[in-house]
Structures are given as C-alpha cells and as structure tokens.
Amino acid sequence: MIDWLIHFALKLLETCRDILPIVVTIVGFQLLVIRKPLPHPRKTIIGFFYVLLGIVFFLEGLDLALFPLGSLMATQLTTPEFLGVPLEQAISWQSYSWVYIFAASIGFATALAEPSLLAVALRAEQISGGTIRAWGLRISVAIGVGFGLALGTFRIVTGSELYLFIIGGYIIVLLQTRFAPKMIIGLAYDSGGVTTSMVTVPLVTALGLGLASAVPGRNPLLDGFGLIAFASLFPIIAVLGYAQIAQWLNRRSLSSKP
Amino acid sequence: MFKNPFIKQLFGSFLDLAPILAVVLVFQVLVIRQPIPDVGNLIAGTLFVILGLTLFIQGLEQSLFPIGESMAYAFARKGSLFWLLAFAFCLGFGAAVAEPALIAVAEKAADIASNGNLIEQTDAAKAGYALGLRITVALSIGLAILVGVLRIIRGWPVYYPVIFAYVCIAIMTPFAPAEIIGIAYDSGGISTSSITVPLVTALGVGLATSIKGRNSMTDGFGLVVFASLMPTIFVMAYGMVI
Numbered sequence A: 001m002i003d004w005l006i007h008f009a010l011k012l013l014e015t016c017r018d019i020l021p022i023v024v025t026i027v028g029f030q031l032l033v034i035r036k037p038l039p040h041p042r043k044t045i046i047g048f049f050y051v052l053l054g055i056v057f058f059l060e061g062l063d064l065a066l067f068p069l070g071s072l073m074a075t076q077l078t079t080p081e082f083l084g085v086p087l088e089q090a091i092s093w094q095s096y097s098w099v100y101i102f103a104a105s106i107g108f109a110t111a112l113a114e115p116s117l118l119a120v121a122l123r124a125e126q127i128s129g130g131t132i133r134a135w136g137l138r139i140s141v142a143i144g145v146g147f148g149l150a151l152g153t154f155r156i157v158t159g160s161e162l163y164l165f166i167i168g169g170y171i172i173v174l175l176q177t178r179f180a181p182k183m184i185i186g187l188a189y190d191s192g193g194v195t196t197s198m199v200t201v202p203l204v205t206a207l208g209l210g211l212a213s214a215v216p217g218r219n220p221l222l223d224g225f226g227l228i229a230f231a232s233l234f235p236i237i238a239v240l241g242y243a244q245i246a247q248w249l250n251r252r253s254l255s256s257k258p
Numbered sequence B: 001m002f003k004n005p006f007i008k009q010l011f012g013s014f015l016d017l018a019p020i021l022a023v024v025l026v027f028q029v030l031v032i033r034q035p036i037p038d039v040g041n042l043i044a045g046t047l048f049v050i051l052g053l054t055l056f057i058q059g060l061e062q063s064l065f066p067i068g069e070s071m072a073y074a075f076a077r078k079g080s081l082f083w084l085l086a087f088a089f090c091l092g093f094g095a096a097v098a099e100p101a102l103i104a105v106a107e108k109a110a111d112i113a114s115n116g117n118l119i120e121q122t123d124a125a126k127a128g129y130a131l132g133l134r135i136t137v138a139l140s141i142g143l144a145i146l147v148g149v150l151r152i153i154r155g156w157p158v159y160y161p162v163i164f165a166y167v168c169i170a171i172m173t174p175f176a177p178a179e180i181i182g183i184a185y186d187s188g189g190i191s192t193s194s195i196t197v198p199l200v201t202a203l204g205v206g207l208a209t210s211i212k213g214r215n216s217m218t219d220g221f222g223l224v225v226f227a228s229l230m231p232t233i234f235v236m237a238y239g240m241v242i
Helices: A002-034 A041-076 A093-113 A115-127 A134-158 A162-179 A182-194 A200-214 A227-256 B005-032 B039-062 B064-077 B081-098 B100-115 B123-154 B159-175 B178-191 B196-210 B223-241
Strands: none
Touching: A002 A041, A002 B064, A002 B081, A041 A200, A041 B005, A041 B039, A041 B064, A041 B100, A093 A115, A093 A134, A093 A200, A093 A227, A093 B005, A115 A134, A115 A182, A115 B005, A134 A162, A134 A200, A134 A227, A162 A227, A162 B159, A162 B178, A182 A227, A182 B178, A182 B196, A182 B223, A200 A227, A200 B100, A200 B178, A227 B178, B005 B039, B039 B064, B064 B081, B064 B196, B081 B123, B081 B196, B100 B123, B100 B178, B123 B159, B123 B178, B123 B196, B123 B223, B159 B223, B178 B223, B196 B223
16 A cells, blocks of 8 residues: 555655646736736636646556556467467468457447547538538548558558658648638648547557567567557548549539539 | 536546547457456546546646637737747647647657667666657647748648658658658657647637638638647657757
8 A cells, every 4th residue: 555655655746746847838828928816716726637647647547557558459369269269370461350340340430439530520610511421521520540550550560661651641631622612621630639639649559569569579668659659640631632532523523413 | 417517527538538448449359359458447547547638638628728728819919929930839839848749659659769788778868868868859849830820820821831841751751760651650640639739729829819801710720730840840850950
C-alpha cells in the first residue's frame, strides 16, 4: 500500500511538470497581456486538479489495460498454433489474415464511434450545402481508417518500407487536392488528426509493437511504429475521395434534369 | 438523459472505450478462444482509463477550454501580431507537453530504443530520451501553430504549407536513421488528440471569423494538419542529431 502511494505521488508530481507549460501559458497571457483576472478562479483551479488526477489515472490504466491488451492480441493472433502452421515451416503473409481483419475492425469501429468525427461530419454537411452527407462521410472515414490499419499491419508483417506507403499516400492526397472541391480541403486535411483519439493511439501502438516482436524476422525498433501514420493519412484520402464522388453525383443529377 | 455532468461524462468515456472492448471481446470469444491472462488487471486498468478520461475531460472543460477559447478569440480580434504569434506558439507547445497519449507513447518508444541498444539501458537514459522526444514534438507543434496562424492572417491557401511539409518529409526520410522513421511518422497523429485539437481549432475558427474576407468554414481549418506534419520533420531531425 505504501509503495503504491509513493508511486502515485511520484506520478502526480511528474504530471504537475507536464501540465505546467499550458497552465503558465493560459494564466500568464491572461494576467500579463490581456490584463484581466481569471473569470472563475475557484472553478478553474478545481478543473486543473481534475486534469492532473485524470492524467495520472489514465496513464496508470493504460499500463494495466490498453498496452497489455494490444500486445496480447498481437501475440495471440500470431502464435503458430493459432495460425495452424507447423513450427519449422516459414509463414507466408497470407496466413496472418486474422491480424488484418482485427486491425481493420478496430479502425472501423473506433472511427465510427469517435465523437469529434461526428462534429466534423456535421460541419462538412453544412459547408457543402448538403452535397456531402454526414453519415456518408463518417462511413467513408471509418472505411479509410480500417483500410489504413489493415495495410499498416500488412506492412509490419511483410517488413516493407514505411515511407513507400506514406509518401505514396501523400502523392494521392496532392493529386486529390487538385480536383477536390476547394471548400472541403482544409476540413479533409484536419480529419486525419481527428481519428487518432487518446484511447486508440495506445492500443494501436501496442498492437504494432506486439506484432513486430511476434512475427519472426521483424524488429520492433524498425518495424513496430507506423500504424498511427496510416490511421491519420487514410481518412484524408477518404474524405477527399468522398467529397469528389459526392460532387460528381450531384453534378450528374443536376445535368440530367431538363 | 443524465442530470449530473460527471455521470454523463463517465458514460461518455465508457462509450469511447466501448468499440475497442467490443471488437476485442468478439475476437476473443469467436476467433482466438483462449483464456485471457490477468483478467483482473485488465478490468482494473479499464476502470482506471475510464475514470482518468472522465476526470481529464471534465477538468479541461471547466478550466483550460473556456479560458483558452475566450483568449483565442480575444487575441484574434485585437492585439498585436507579435503577441498573437507568441500566444500561438506557447499554446501549441504547452498543449503538446501535456498530451497524455504522447507521454505514454514516448515512454514506450524509450523502452524499445533501450531494448534495441540504441540508448543505454538505464532509467535515466530512457527518461531523457522520452523527454527529448516530447520536447522536440512540442517545439514543432508550437512552430506549426505559429505558421498556421500566419497562414490564416495572410490568406495563403491551406495546401501551400502542406505541400512544403510533404516535400520536406520526402527529402529527409532517406537521410534519417531507420530506427527513428516509424516514431517520427507516428508522432504527428499521436500528439494531435485530446488537448491540442479543440484549442487549436478554436484559435483557427476565431481568427478566421474576426478577419475581414476570411471564411470561418474554409480558412479556419488546416491548423491541425500542419500540427500533425511538423513533428515528423522535427523528430527525424532529432534522430539525425542524437
């Protein structure tokens, strides 16, 4: 119990250091540049205290649950017994299909349930004047994230170079930017950051690192990271693509009317 | 549905985790069909995560967010360019340092680096590496927000800085050490999650509404993407230097 309390106090102290810069920024600029007192000092201080406690509990929970869960899934889905191949035989990338399906499901489910994506989708519907539907956008982002994560795990399994995929993705984004409706570009770019929430990031990271240690011939140092990059690039492609298709359908239905 | 905001937030945090738990459960029951080790720890950890998220979001909503947003609007409406840019940089830097997902992943990256003999296998070396990584990311996010604000003021198209960042990344990748590339590419997505996105979006939309000739819908966005590309460039540079 005492050990745990010391550990907790140390974490709390460390987190104090972590939130210090943002507190100094907000309070400092408020008092020195805007020169007004804080509007609700009591409420604000209690709020900062909540943030502090929240980060400590969250990080502790990550170590106990989300990180182990990600690596557990990676190990269980890659054991030779589960794959059903004899030990001495080399395993081809096709045998890992459950890994890809798992990664795609995690990406699809978390993106679809992401609250900030809902807000972005509603805004996009507003900007486009109804050409883009909020639901269509959410589904396309969810498919984008799911596909991105599946491709990312495929990359870890085969050990191919990360930058080939990402730079290839950049080129697609730039080509799409050329043809997509101008109104939607800023929002589409930002949707990449929206899908990587506080809960998804640790789980997906642990999954990638776990896979890289479990698949023979892979090194976590070289192959373990990169899944988050896929998860934040593919939504951009999906949103731009959906906007283009929606615009095209809209034009066609307009021109077909007499 | 719920009167008490705390209970409501607790439910919201549970909903954040629900899709992950559902997918994992389905796979465990239908596909893997093996006993899960340490179920007790997993359940305790999940409860910790839910409680932590709840306190964190609740705390942000009653301290940082209202002040940060009203300040973003205040700076956007009046005030000198210098103070606006200084505020933008500090906001980006501070938010990234406090980002919990970044804290967690930087520690993981330090573990991996020390297991791979990239750095010494001591706690001090690991802590130093993790902190160095986070400071690098935070500096780059501060700079990204600064440039993004300048873009909104000057009215440059959103894809100029993005194309520039893409080209930088493509040129730097072959020269960066192979061990840093993965974490560098990931760092952008990791650091644009809970604190950075709402504050930065408020700043962008506030600026675009208050400047004549800017449309809050089209010009207000684009700060987040820049904040998620800049860390990649900086972390690769950090890898080359260290």
